[in-house]
Amino acid sequence: xxxxxxxxxxxxSSTFTYILSAPGSVDAVIIDPVDQHxxxxxxxxxxxxxxxxxxxxxxxxxxxxxxxxxxRQITGAKAAVPSGCGIPPAEIQLNDGDVIRFGDGEEIHVxxxxxxxxxxxxxxxxxxxxxxxxxxIDGCGRTDFQSGSSGDLYDSVTRKxxxxxxxTRMWPGHDYKGQSVSTIGWEKLHNARLANRSREQFAxxxxxxxxxxxxxxxxxVPANQxxxxxxxx
Amino acid sequence: xxxxxxxxxxxxSSTFTYILSAPGSVDAVIIDPVDQHxxxxxxxxxxxxxxxxxxxxxxxxxxxxxxxxxxRQITGAKAAVPSGCGIPPAEIQLNDGDVIRFGDGEEIHVxxxxxxxxxxxxxxxxxxxxxxxxxxIDGCGRTDFQSGSSGDLYDSVTRKxxxxxxxTRMWPGHDYKGQSVSTIGWEKLHNARLANRSREQFAxxxxxxxxxxxxxxxxxVPANQxxxxxxxx
Numbered sequence: 001x002x003x004x005x006x007x008x009x010x011x012x013s014s015t016f017t018y019i020l021s022a023p024g025s026v027d028a029v030i031i032d033p034v035d036q037h038x039x040x041x042x043x044x045x046x047x048x049x050x051x052x053x054x055x056x057x058x059x060x061x062x063x064x065x066x067x068x069x070x071x072r073q074i075t076g077a078k079a080a081v082p083s084g085c086g087i088p089p090a091e092i093q094l095n096d097g098d099v100i101r102f103g104d105g106e107e108i109h110v111x112x113x114x115x116x117x118x119x120x121x122x123x124x125x126x127x128x129x130x131x132x133x134x135x136x137i138d139g140c141g142r143t144d145f146q147s148g149s150s151g152d153l154y155d156s157v158t159r160k161x162x163x164x165x166x167x168t169r170m171w172p173g174h175d176y177k178g179q180s181v182s183t184i185g186w187e188k189l190h191n192a193r194l195a196n197r198s199r200e201q202f203a204x205x206x207x208x209x210x211x212x213x214x215x216x217x218x219x220x221v222p223a224n225q226x227x228x229x230x231x232x233x
Numbered sequence: 234x235x236x237x238x239x240x241x242x243x244x245x246s247s248t249f250t251y252i253l254s255a256p257g258s259v260d261a262v263i264i265d266p267v268d269q270h271x272x273x274x275x276x277x278x279x280x281x282x283x284x285x286x287x288x289x290x291x292x293x294x295x296x297x298x299x300x301x302x303x304x305r306q307i308t309g310a311k312a313a314v315p316s317g318c319g320i321p322p323a324e325i326q327l328n329d330g331d332v333i334r335f336g337d338g339e340e341i342h343v344x345x346x347x348x349x350x351x352x353x354x355x356x357x358x359x360x361x362x363x364x365x366x367x368x369x370i371d372g373c374g375r376t377d378f379q380s381g382s383s384g385d386l387y388d389s390v391t392r393k394x395x396x397x398x399x400x401t402r403m404w405p406g407h408d409y410k411g412q413s414v415s416t417i418g419w420e421k422l423h424n425a426r427l428a429n430r431s432r433e434q435f436a437x438x439x440x441x442x443x444x445x446x447x448x449x450x451x452x453x454v455p456a457n458q459x460x461x462x463x464x465x466x
Contacts, residue, residue: 002256004237008413011244023235040411047370047419049400137280167282178273180241186280 002127002169006048007180008041010034013064014174019044020125025103027053030071031123031130032173035228038067042074052077053102054092058132058173059120060085060224062146062214069227079227082112084119086225094121111160115153116141122161124168129184132173135161137182138192141173143206145213146221150206154199162188235360235402239281240413241274243267246297247407252277253358258336260286263304264356264363265406268461271300275307285310286335287325291365291406292353293318293457295379295447302460312460315345317352319458327354344393348386349374355394357401362417365406368394370415371425374406376439378446379454383439387432395421 006019017037021028028050033041045052052075055068059082068079069089080092080100094100096112100123109124116133120141123130133141135157143150161170166185189195193205214220223230238251250270254261261283266274278285285308288301292315301312302322313325313333327333329345333356342357349366353374356363366374368390376383394403399418422428426438447453456463 003235004239006237006414007240009242037411044413047415048402049416049418169281178270180277181239182280183282185282 004169005031005125005128005130005171006044007171008037008044010037010064012036014176015061015064016171016173016175017041018130018171019048019050020106020108021048021050022103022106022126025106026051027103027106029054029056029100029102029108030077031056032058032061032132033067033071035065035067035070038070041067041071045075051075054100055079056100056108056123057081057085057087057090057224058122058130058134059117060087060146060221062217062220064216065220065223065230066228069229072227082119082121084112084114085117086119087227088225089227089229113156113160114149115143115156116148118147118149118152120156124164127165127167128169128171129161129164130171130173131161135170135187135191135194136172137170137175137179137187138190140191140193142209142211144209144211145217150203151199153206154194154202157194235400237402238264238358238361238363238404239277240404241270241277243270243297245269247409248294248297249404249406249408250274251363251404252281252283253339253341254281254283255336255339255359258339259284260336260339262287262289262333262335262341263310264289265291265294265365266300266304268298268300268303271303274300274304278308284308287333288312289333289341289356290314290318290320290323290457291355291363291367292350293320293379293454295450295453297449298453298456298463299461302462305460315352315354317345317347318350319352320460321458322460322462346389346393347382348376348384348389349381351380351382351385353389357397360398360400361402361404362394362397363404363406364394368403368420368424368427369405370403370408370410370412370420371423373424373426375442375444377442377444378450383436384432386439387427387435390427
């Protein structure tokens with residue numbers, strides 16, 4: 001049965017953070033928490049009577065710093081990160097096909113979806129897929145730095161994400177236009193970058209974007225590779 | 234079983250809009266949609282493959298204009314509003330104890346919770362209560378205009394809302410501090426205005442707030458009493 005997550009937003013970097021919980025248990029999981037909102041997120045957990053079991057990262061972000069390290073210290077939750085993202089302090093290094101179990105029988109399935117970064121993962125839970133910066137609503141993450149690859153992203157989306165059931169709810173890592181949630185079925189038919197485009201056409205499109213370098217690249221990536229604990233590097 | 238709604242936000246008026254749906258049906262309900270986001274909300278329904286059955290208003294808002302009239306015209310959904318809010322064009326005039334049925338056996342229970350306005354309603358669905366401007370996270374709506382009454386609000390919250398199970402998730406009509414969701418149990422113990430305060434103490438607190446008049450009062454209320462269709466009045 002599809003249970004929506006709680007979706008939280010950082011207006012500065014347009015980043016979504018998600019809290020997952022299921023009836024019958026106080027255990028919760030947070031995906032991609034943002035440093036500046038550590039107290040906000042802890043307040044949500046307190047208000048809802050939830051206990052954080054895992055902190056998940058979809059990748060080593062270049063546009064904001066994670067609060068994973070802080071949340072781990074405060075709550076005792078375990079940090080689980082993609083094995084290919086170079087985040088050694090996390091106790092759980094995830095690989096494609098892994099399953100994270102929490103609460104009363106809840107399962108999060110780990111999908112390796114490289115392209116935005118080589119290590120990027122998506123997480124599948126109860127008919128919801130959390131796609132990080134791999135697949136965005138009507139768009140996708142950039143592929144021009146940090147071990148990105150347009151070919152890999154195309155394959156990840158078209159072979160893995162678009163192979164999920166059409167009614168799978170798709171929760172992105174960012175949105176810049178006030179959108180919140182989509183479905184795999186909709187994106188497969190309508191995504192402005194990926195629907196009805198060949199691998200070659202997609203590579204050409206991505207190569208021509210000429211995006212500016214993220215402002216926080218040199219700060220955020222090393223910090224995130226240490227779970228956001230910048231001062232203890 | 235608690236199913237979270239989809240929570241959408243209007244950054245201008247800090248208003249939350251909610252989309253409710255349940256597995257096994259394409260029927261959906263929207264609560265307190267905002268005029269400027271009509272297209273955004275329709276896009277969400279399209280992406281999720283949902284069909285709008287009802288548009289609910291918690292009250293006649295003074296700080297933003299509803300898109301209920303437009304959504305009704307476009308989708309054919311029925312508008313359901315509190316009977317005491319003076320919104321004659323809506324086909325369903327709700328009273329305390331009414332039940333709105335949609336989808337495959339979904340029930341929304343109507344609770345009359347006057348105080349912010351005399352007609353204000355809260356809506357209870359699957360362990361979630363949508364409190365409009367009656368109860369906010371760690372706060373409450375103002376009671377100094379539009380038939381507001383601090384005594385009524387105190388009674389609505391302490392006798393009706395705080396009587397719900399402690400783990401009921403509380404989804405407010407606004408938040409101004411980045412908060413998204415709370416629980417009845419938490420608000421009962423910690424709400425800065427209502428926890429541990431007598432009816433008299435609360436009345437004194439509310440009387441001393443001296444809030445400025447909402448900028449949109451004269452525009453929004455008459456518009457909302459016509460389901461937001463300002464030009465057809």
